[in-house]
Amino acid sequence: MKQYIQTNNQRFLDELFSLLRIPSVSSLEKHKGDMHKCAERLVELLTEAGADHAAVYPTAGHPVVYGHKTVDPSLPTVLVYGHYDVQPVDPIELWHSDPFEPEIRDGAIYARGANDDKGQLFMHIKAFEFLVRTGTLKHNVKFILEGEEEIGSPSLAAWASANKELLKADIILVSDTTMISESVPSINCGMRGLSYVEVKVTGPNKDLHSGHYGGAVANPINVLCDMISSLIDQDGHVTVKGFYDEVVELSAEDRAKLSRAPFDIEEYKEFLDIKEVKGEKGYTTLERTGIRPCLDVNGIWGGYTGEGAKTVLPSVAHAKISMRLVPNQDSATITRLFEEHFKSIAPDYVKVEVTPHHGGDGFLIPISSPAYKAAEKAMTEVYGVEPVPSRGGGSIPILADLQRILGIDPLLMGFGLERDTIHSPNESYLLKQLYAGMEAIALFYRYY
Amino acid sequence: MKQYIQTNNQRFLDELFSLLRIPSVSSLEKHKGDMHKCAERLVELLTEAGADHAAVYPTAGHPVVYGHKTVDPSLPTVLVYGHYDVQPVDPIELWHSDPFEPEIRDGAIYARGANDDKGQLFMHIKAFEFLVRTGTLKHNVKFILEGEEEIGSPSLAAWASANKELLKADIILVSDTTMISESVPSINCGMRGLSYVEVKVTGPNKDLHSGHYGGAVANPINVLCDMISSLIDQDGHVTVKGFYDEVVELSAEDRAKLSRAPFDIEEYKEFLDIKEVKGEKGYTTLERTGIRPCLDVNGIWGGYTGEGAKTVLPSVAHAKISMRLVPNQDSATITRLFEEHFKSIAPDYVKVEVTPHHGGDGFLIPISSPAYKAAEKAMTEVYGVEPVPSRGGGSIPILADLQRILGIDPLLMGFGLERDTIHSPNESYLLKQLYAGMEAIALFYRYY
Numbered sequence A, B: 001m002k003q004y005i006q007t008n009n010q011r012f013l014d015e016l017f018s019l020l021r022i023p024s025v026s027s028l029e030k031h032k033g034d035m036h037k038c039a040e041r042l043v044e045l046l047t048e049a050g051a052d053h054a055a056v057y058p059t060a061g062h063p064v065v066y067g068h069k070t071v072d073p074s075l076p077t078v079l080v081y082g083h084y085d086v087q088p089v090d091p092i093e094l095w096h097s098d099p100f101e102p103e104i105r106d107g108a109i110y111a112r113g114a115n116d117d118k119g120q121l122f123m124h125i126k127a128f129e130f131l132v133r134t135g136t137l138k139h140n141v142k143f144i145l146e147g148e149e150e151i152g153s154p155s156l157a158a159w160a161s162a163n164k165e166l167l168k169a170d171i172i173l174v175s176d177t178t179m180i181s182e183s184v185p186s187i188n189c190g191m192r193g194l195s196y197v198e199v200k201v202t203g204p205n206k207d208l209h210s211g212h213y214g215g216a217v218a219n220p221i222n223v224l225c226d227m228i229s230s231l232i233d234q235d236g237h238v239t240v241k242g243f244y245d246e247v248v249e250l251s252a253e254d255r256a257k258l259s260r261a262p263f264d265i266e267e268y269k270e271f272l273d274i275k276e277v278k279g280e281k282g283y284t285t286l287e288r289t290g291i292r293p294c295l296d297v298n299g300i301w302g303g304y305t306g307e308g309a310k311t312v313l314p315s316v317a318h319a320k321i322s323m324r325l326v327p328n329q330d331s332a333t334i335t336r337l338f339e340e341h342f343k344s345i346a347p348d349y350v351k352v353e354v355t356p357h358h359g360g361d362g363f364l365i366p367i368s369s370p371a372y373k374a375a376e377k378a379m380t381e382v383y384g385v386e387p388v389p390s391r392g393g394g395s396i397p398i399l400a401d402l403q404r405i406l407g408i409d410p411l412l413m414g415f416g417l418e419r420d421t422i423h424s425p426n427e428s429y430l431l432k433q434l435y436a437g438m439e440a441i442a443l444f445y446r447y448y
Helices: A002-020 A029-049 A118-133 A156-162 A220-229 A252-258 A265-272 A285-290 A331-344 A370-383 A397-406 A431-447 B002-020 B029-049 B118-133 B156-162 B220-229 B252-258 B265-272 B285-290 B331-344 B370-383 B397-406 B431-447
Strands: A053-057 A064-069 A077-083 A103-105 A108-110 A140-146 A171-174 A186-191 A193-202 A294-303 A316-325 A351-360 A388-392 A410-412 A428-430 B053-057 B064-069 B077-083 B103-105 B108-110 B140-146 B171-174 B186-191 B193-202 B294-303 B316-325 B351-360 B388-392 B410-412 B428-430
Touching: A002 A029, A002 A108, A002 A118, A002 A431, A029 A053, A029 A064, A029 A118, A029 A140, A077 A118, A077 A397, A108 A431, A118 A140, A118 A431, A140 A156, A156 A397, A171 A397, A186 A370, A186 A410, A193 A220, A193 A331, A193 A397, A220 A294, A220 A316, A220 B220, A220 B294, A252 A285, A252 A388, A285 A388, A294 B220, A316 A331, A331 A351, A351 A397, A370 A410, A370 A431, A397 A410, A428 A431, B002 B029, B002 B108, B002 B118, B002 B431, B029 B053, B029 B064, B029 B118, B029 B140, B077 B118, B077 B397, B108 B431, B118 B140, B118 B431, B140 B156, B156 B397, B171 B397, B186 B370, B186 B410, B193 B220, B193 B331, B193 B397, B220 B294, B220 B316, B252 B285, B252 B388, B285 B388, B316 B331, B331 B351, B351 B397, B370 B410, B370 B431, B397 B410, B428 B431
Parallel strands: A077 A140, A077 A171, A171 A410, A186 A388, B077 B140, B077 B171, B171 B410, B186 B388
Antiparallel strands: A053 A064, A064 A140, A103 A108, A108 A428, A193 A316, A193 A351, A294 A316, A294 B294, B053 B064, B064 B140, B103 B108, B108 B428, B193 B316, B193 B351, B294 B316
């Protein structure tokens, strides 16, 4: 594969850049046309790579791209999952180059989606192409590439339920996660789930002059701050009633195994330029993101936010709040518990609305499976180090759904790094990770 | 004056509308040209009304309009203060008509500035015109109309200091406040001061994926909410250290006098559509806005605030926070105390910046003065009820400055009503208040 990458390097970059140039932001209505354009481009790439069939399939939301190559029905089948939609780019002013005009700087591709997930799914298409063109493909391969991962995959579960036969496979192979560090490859064997809500707190029925009413009428921003502040206690516990009821505490043995992952807290703080970390009492930083649930405000707004000063006592205040969940916490239940709790703590002088956004459950996958073993061998060969089994803090809620619907375990071979700052300005992906990923994926097929 | 208003009604409206059509938003750089246009238009109106001299005077910021008519230097001089700048119009989508294209609906003019303060200062120009044209003006009159009241009058104090001789007068007459209700005229004999700051809380040095870092890294929005929440305690007291040190407690007698002002708490709650009021323990609603200081968040923003969901753990969160002050609290001192307090409560895992915006002291004026007595008589004649002396919750910080610089007391004959929703969408001004104001001002000159 190394040789093949060298020979085809420029074409690979041209093809990947053609994907990155399409602003397929799934959450914004105005990019609806771009979603279709991106899906069509993927069909072309799959077909050119050697798929027997590849097409755009409509769903209730953004379309799904499905393609396959059947070598021999009796051979094992690998279902590759990826997503071609990307996060919004704001704050756009912090980007050093156009998010939709990829640039290579210091050995990395800078663009929205460079890693998440266009860059990572592209590795699968190229590894597949290599195996087809060199006549070494010994598996049936299926691709399912969705356009709604960043908005919680509202359509894919239904589409998968309706197309169970088409998606039949032995393993779901996914590259949409990170490794522990450049020198420490890892394979994700669990992801957190997600519950995401938007809240609206209404005080008076109109914006008021803060001089005339200030001190006498509850200010919905102050009240929202009070309410948010009460959601996490002094020890970093989420106070939503029932929040921890279904959380399975890890055994001391499992916690010890996890703690073997190399982690330098000083490097971590330096990377983020923070003096102190903060989280749930009694857990390490890796445990806080790996095995413990949490609550974060992802956005807040209300009142006057323009330049200068405006003395307004606003009518409403809003926040987007998400909770990361661990296996056994049910996303729908947590969303309901949050809504009940948030309404129960609302004081008399405001009205509160809670609107659920997307959510999804977490999951765990067995380290003992043949697929995990094959991935381990492949990564060891590429990196010269045995990969560490890790627990991902992020969420790919649809994977828990696909696992349930199709009865197939996912395997997460992710090649992203912390430095890639996915979801943030200046998302990037190291070329050496792009190439290492292609190699490791090709080797996975050899050992699986 | 009644007759004069009837005869000239259409011209009056045309002239006022010509002012309201100019979007003189002082806080927004893009309206700089409009500020000049509005100042020029006022010079025209003053000149047409009968001023000997009227001109636009540059300042370090938006220009000042000054004009005068000298009848006889030995007669008393009235200095009319007003401001031609207006508040921003957002949220623009809540306006039922263009904020800068005035409309009359149900006996009220709807436009930004209809009341605050273009409508109210216009009454003074027309009362002056009436006195001039009918040969009944027995005072020297000076007009000082500024373009920076809504941003804290950063330039007028310096301009007034440099032009003390020009501004020499016996009383500062101002219409920029409200009456208690349509049927209960009142004269403001005190205003609250203001301290206004902007705060910025920085956590990690970049936006992060909330899945990868959530639970382990302090979220600046959550931290900002914690900090804001701690600024007001359970009893509604502001917790900023030293905040109440200089507040003079009113005597039981004074509180009893204030409580005589008619006030219906049920009507008040219904008007605002709130179930409960909220404020400092031990004080009534009128006291909370009249004689007690308070703290309000005027704006808050951070993270993702667009449509849909984005799982970001943001790098920064911002808020605009203002404190209304009562006489004897020094605005600069309070701003400093706030800054010290806010920094002192910042946890180790964030960085905090505090930027002061404008501020100003409160003031009190004597009810026993001849000017107050003249205003009282004038309003009694127009409304058929003796006006109530009231304490305004809002702030006109420049008046405390002018009082100090020029050594003249201000007199606040305001004709606004709560229903006018100044600073909010659909600002309006009742035509009958516009006309009653003109009459009362003309009568003030008769009795002063």
